[in-house]
Amino acid sequence: MMQLRTVGVALIASSALSLTAAGCSMSGSQPMAMPPAPAGTTAVAHIYTADGADAGTATATSLAGGGVRISIDAMNLPQGPHGAHIHSVGRCDPPDFSTAGGHWNPTNTHHGVNNPQEPKPHAGDMPNLLIGTDGRGSLAVNLPAGSFTGLMDADGSAIVIHSGPDDMTSDPSGNSGSRIACGVFSPGPA
Numbered sequence: 001m002m003q004l005r006t007v008g009v010a011l012i013a014s015s016a017l018s019l020t021a022a023g024c025s026m027s028g029s030q031p032m033a034m035p036p037a038p039a040g041t042t043a044v045a046h047i048y049t050a051d052g053a054d055a056g057t058a059t060a061t062s063l064a065g066g067g068v069r070i071s072i073d074a075m076n077l078p079q080g081p082h083g084a085h086i087h088s089v090g091r092c093d094p095p096d097f098s099t100a101g102g103h104w105n106p107t108n109t110h111h112g113v114n115n116p117q118e119p120k121p122h123a124g125d126m127p128n129l130l131i132g133t134d135g136r137g138s139l140a141v142n143l144p145a146g147s148f149t150g151l152m153d154a155d156g157s158a159i160v161i162h163s164g165p166d167d168m169t170s171d172p173s174g175n176s177g178s179r180i181a182c183g184v185f186s187p188g189p190a
């Protein structure tokens with residue numbers, strides 16, 4: 001039963017893709033989608049707190065077949081769970097990091113894997129980042145709904161870490177509190 005459903009979804013997805021491709025070639029005024037980045041292409045964000053302290057790094061890696069992998073290695077942060085998301089603008093101006101914009105949400109969905117509304121989640125939603133007593137924590141997650149090219153678009157993107165945990169349920173940001181650390185993704189090796 002589950003397998004049949006999966007096949008059905010895959011067929012629908014592939015016909016939607018062909019329709020999209022056909023639409024592109026027929027409408028010259030539409031901006032063409034950027035070609036996908038080769039698998040393994042990386043970008044790195046150096047994360048800083050509002051005080052300018054080094055809070056670690058996040059690496060984005062282009063995945064074969066689409067999607068992007070985010071690996072966070074954080075330090076100098078308060079113990080406990082923290083909401084961590086990709087935000088839509090590659091700017092991190094302290095102290096509130098509001099210039100990073102809202103969540104990276106290219107397909108206009110709802111925030112959080114447990115949001116009662118569909119569709120969900122945001123392309124840049126991630127599990128909570130758990131920081132230990134030593135101020136360190138790490139997280140690695142594949143974001144299948146995101147693309148490396150989209151992440152590194154004209155206005156870039158940023159990794160933002162919030163003061164509190166993400167409830168994974170509520171728009172627009174899971175009630176995760178203020179932004180305590182931020183890093184801008186720049187092209188380059190991990």
Ligand SMILES: [Cu+2]
Nearest residue numbers: 084085160173
């Ligand atoms: Cu956020």
